[in-house]
Amino acid sequence: MDKISISVRKIVEYAYRSGHLDNTYRSTVRALEGIDVHKKLQGLEGQDYQKEYYLSFIVPYREIQFEITGRADGVFTLEGVHYIDEIKSTTLSPEDIGEGGMVHWGQAYLYAYMFLCLNDLSDMGIRLRYYNVETFETTVLTQVKGKEELEQITNEILEKYHDWAKLLLQSDLLFADSAKSLDFPYSSYRKGQRKMAVSVYETIIKKKRIFLQAPTGIGKTISILYPALKLMGQGEVEKIYYLTARSSAKEVAFDTMRTITDKGVRVKSILITAKEKICFMDECQCHKDYCPYAENYFDKINGALYDAIQNYDLFSREIIENIAKKHQVCPFELTLEISLYSDVIICDYNYFYDPRVSLRRGFGEESVRTVVLVDEAHNLPDRAREMYSADLVRSEFLEVSRPLKDSWGKVYKSIRGINKLLLDLSKEIDEDSTTIIELPESLSYKLRAMTNVLDDWLGKNKGNKHHKEVLDLYFRAWAFISISERYTSDFCCYVEKGRDFRIKIYCMNPSNILAEIHASVLSVVLFSATLIPLRYYTNVLGGTKEDHASRFGSPFPKGNFKLLTHTGISLRYGDRERNIPKICDLIKRFIEIKKGNYIIFFPSYSYMKDVYEYYSSLNEDNDFRLQRPDMKESESLEFISAFNTERGVVAFAVLGGTLSEGIDLTGDSLIGAMILGVGIPRINFQSDLSKVAYDKLYGRGYEFAYMYPGYNKVLQASGRVIRTEQDKGCVVLVDNRWSQKRYQQLFPESWQHWTQVDNLEDMVTELSEFWK
Template identity: 40%
Template sequence: MIKEKIKVSVRDLVEFILRSGDLNSEFVGNGNRRALEGARIHRKIQKSKNENYTKEVSLKYEAEYDDFILAVEGRADGIIIENGNVTIDEIKTTNAQLNDIDDNYNPLHLAQAKCYAYIYSIQNDLVAINIQLTYYQIDNDEIKYLRYTYSIDELKAFFEDLLKKFYNWAMISYSWINERNSSIEKIDFPYKNYRKGQRKLAVTVYRTIEREKKLFVQAPTGIGKTISTIFPSIKAMREGMTSKIFYLTAKTIAGTVADETFKMLRDKGLRIKTLDITAKEKICLNERTECTPESCPYAKGHYDRINDAIMDMILNEDDFSRAKIEEYAKKHTVCPFEFSLDLSLWSDVVICDYNYVFDPNVGIKRFFQDKSDFTLLVDEAHNLVDRSREMFSAELFKKEFLSLKKSMQGKSSKIEKVLSKINSIFLQMKKQCGENNFFVAKEKQVALDGYLRQFIGEAELYLVNNKKSSKCDELIDLYFKSLSYLKISDMYDSSYMTYVEKDGDDVKIKLFCLDPSKLLSQTLQKVRGTIFFSATLLPITYYKSLLGGSHEDYAICLDSPFDTKNRMILIADDVSTKYKDRENTREKVAEYIDAVVWKKPGNYIVYFPSYEYMNMIYEIYKDRGTNMIIKQESSMSEDDKESFLKMFEDEKKGIIAFCVLGGIFSEGIDLKNDRLIGVIIVGVGLPQICLERDIIKDYFEEKYGLGYEFAYLYPGFNKVMQSAGRVIRTETDRGVILLIDERFLHKNYIKLFPKEWFPYIKVNKNNIEAYLDGFWRNL
């Protein structure tokens, strides 16, 4: 019988067993710049070594127990072999003064190196080995070495003590995996029958994971995408193909649907541990999100209590929901956000926003350093294009540096000086903008990067020594913005453009990621399988090219499971909704709205490409008839949104809602049955012409000859499809979709229509009522 392998990294093992004390995010030069510089400095040091130095050496040790094998894995920064002596080199960057670094500086650094030393010694039959801790001071480029020599017996005692302390945790993990897998083996698909296309989707998802591919799925509403991706993924987990599933979402509502799916499966007998990750600001239990032992009782002594909290949670709960995390965090007085991140190690499924996997600034890096067997389920994947562009881009504003310079007068001449240099560079860039008020370049501003690095160094020194300064908040804010900018700058390549733009009396510089595919693929290559799915993933070739797909990956387009007789798609192509024509055609648009909403009482949504256009039609329409007219506002709280949607609960009320394409009411809302019987879409949803869209257009015109399509046509039509998808949500729903714009019947648009949009009916103001009569009468 093959024994189950429980895997743990050297770093996680050491930190989990040996950590103690307070959680403290107070600014103490706490590693942010080191994280930025770390990889570069590692490469620099490694490159400077001679042929006796081997860098990035993978090491693995397996401890066999009666029931399972514990696999401890890691990667030593370097191994030096000289004159028959072996030295493990562990490189650490620091902004601490090297005189302050001694044997007691950070015991975890030495502990990690001792693990590597023991594993290497066992593999190579050594009786003694050296350890070198290399500390690189990033302010002055000085290096300090701490050297140790250990016998194999000393290392064995240390390492076996670590494993002994971790054994109970590994045993819990082993027992849980058996219990989980046994329940997965017994559970069947939770519905009596598969819907049309559902079985095909589930089988394809399983095969994608099995074959270590990526899958792009266009699956219309009603197929049941959530269960059809989750169910085969957990079956693959039972077969040992994947050890962890990440269910990634763009909006909270999608995570809620995943939670409900797992609850249903648990009701059928599934045992699986799921975790919902909530943003720190939302889940913080303190009055103010300030993670210092002086300000937060949950931070003081956090590491002394955290393992007890984890043990309590994993032994007593399967659903690590926000409410449960808060409950156990209060019980054990630990930070709920850090608690949730630790629970991710013990979870089978992690439900979280895209950014926890892909964002270089906030991603959970512990899972994506090396190749893994994880599975990513990317819900509403059409959103990831713009979201990833945002994650991989960065911008800075001149005003913030000038304001900080004024605030720092008389406090730090060094910071003042470097801020003056940065301000001068912004002034030079402002001149380059000329009469166009902007300029675009393929290269980044190297001089700016250099001064930003100086600013960050001086800011760190000042903040460490002036923690109580009233101006620290402003300095800290710009410090972190500069760090993020430099992190993106280090990624800069041919998929980026730099643009500088006058913004009123301010100047903005942006490192703009046009094609996120390469950066996304760096993460995708480290997991076993990825499933991108959406009801609007057309054209699939567009999404494959921007989301890191290749010609070897799979793609499927599924048919709608709903009867086409339950919906009628009308296209009024005798109206121009182009900006220049809107004033002249507004009465005609209002007449078409009248024709639809007066033919059958009920709830309708009318979607517009902008608030300006929406308000134009609203003003001439609001006094017509007795229907209740409501409209989306440009800024709405969660309570406002809920109140808005509650208006649709009365199916007979007769609500007409004016909303914006691509807004909060155009996707992710589920108005089933007769809560919504019609959608009217005014315009083709093209993004507003702007500098960024034109930069995208020029880039993809040069790359593929499809600039307009990538920048405007495809993103715009996705909004149209999402809005149209609000109508038919179940097999019993009935409804009308009216598309108003002359461009909808151009061939460039018709070829984008999903299968379920055929047949459609071309209408005008003379025959639309007859078609509507026939549709509603025949139901």
């Protein structure tokens, strides 16, 4: 008899879900409220009340054994009868709640049946409690069921789930059989690939974390995915998350999975596309009055899901859109549903790390056998700081409230209440200043009260012309509440007072949060071509003494790459303007030595503009292309495509922008890059906060907050030039700071043959010799 493991919540939701996709914005908020509500009501019970009661029971039904597990909110005894307690948060009135929802009763019935069987009882009590988060009133519904009736209900649930369970078992069997023959998909390993794959394999087996620094061209994607898949085939791993910040890197990972699938391995892989991109409608409004794909969504989703799992292994955006249109369901929600039953999930960092996204549905259940692969891990510290920071701007509360004053007084007053609190706070702050303050204790409480009012209004006024603005404010308020609940010494609260007033919770050091998240899964692999210095990244990414770290050398011929450091010009902020003529001379000679495609990387857009204008005044026939700060994704792709189709392209770009990371220009599509400066950002308040925090922790605040992040931008930009074994190209680093030992000791192994010059003539001589 086949066996399948399933949680109470999953099986009941599948069996009884119906209705429209509506107010999906509530999911994250409800989860946060639900935790508080559970703790509050559980805390009111007596000593005999057993909260979060774990249950596991095997129920045979037809040809399948269902191993059902879950945690009932509570178990207690009343007048000799054992009760299962289920708690739900709501905004509904007792009249609207009525007799309760079947999904809620279904969960309670299943828990009751499991408890009854495990304890050989003849009947069970069920208590379903709805706690209204606006009125703070509790609606209590109770029933007592006998064994026969609970068994009948359980069989009804299992019958609804049976065909789906059978399909999942077939899918697992196909993967298990095909995975036995899973070999490295290419004829041979590149230099360093096998060693990397072995390191990843051993790390996962030992349930550890590893930091891998490996240059472009070694084949990191397959070297890291392959051992994880091998262990999945052996039953050691249940799910793989492949996280990356760039669309192009997601495509590379997905293509790698396509290669694996083409070899006959029946692994299910999904590429998650952002909601705004995959939505079929002009706006992402998830309710039936606007979107036909939201109407009766829950009645149609099981059929769409069955179709997907039965007929596909690779879920690209195109495949998901086709299935969604066929079944008339929301493509983004379908994506999330499919991800629950996928083996490999390829997505952005936020789907795993961001507390406000919370899309790891059911994540906690399989986390003990989940492996997380973090590509471009050098981007994660900044992204984590963003994800765990939040702010409020006073003017937004004023603007959203004004049009609501006459018709919706309650909503208007609740928003104005926050505005008044911020106004009172601003009166204590000097004009045109940024000031560190204690996090106001009353702010989160009043924000919760406001969001409860907004929640009710949003649900009843979906077609209102102000709905979007209120919804945006609602999200912003909940983001602030969510982050404030995590507030520790790793955070700082500050206010900015100028033309507007802003209060912000800033995450100075995300390492402890990342360490906590990483500890919740089986294993984490963090990798990048530029995890340099490795000690810095292990610290800021939450590494511990038990974690592994490995470096891998470049597989490319050293003679194909020329690195020059030009130390005769200062590009510190105060010296940049006076050195523009010298920079223009350098650029002119640099691109004249050998005709080809080049990128000149600048420390800022304003400096790029100044240099371009001066250069153009002397060389009117130039055809340089300038990166714009407001370029759309399609414009960036068109900008980059010129390098593949034309020769003699010279682009001016900003260090740290889209052109300095993530583009793959092979052959003679890009033969050289000049990088102006050492990448250090201008001194700013937030980086200074991180500097203080890192000084206390490691005694190297400036390096952690400014120097190392800036240096990483240089490494990324230089990495655009050599992408394959056949490529030949040069990089010139311009700044007198490159003569300093503290920078030179950071140079990777592939840079150890660099040449230092301090004048134009020597640069020309060195490059002319290289291009002979």
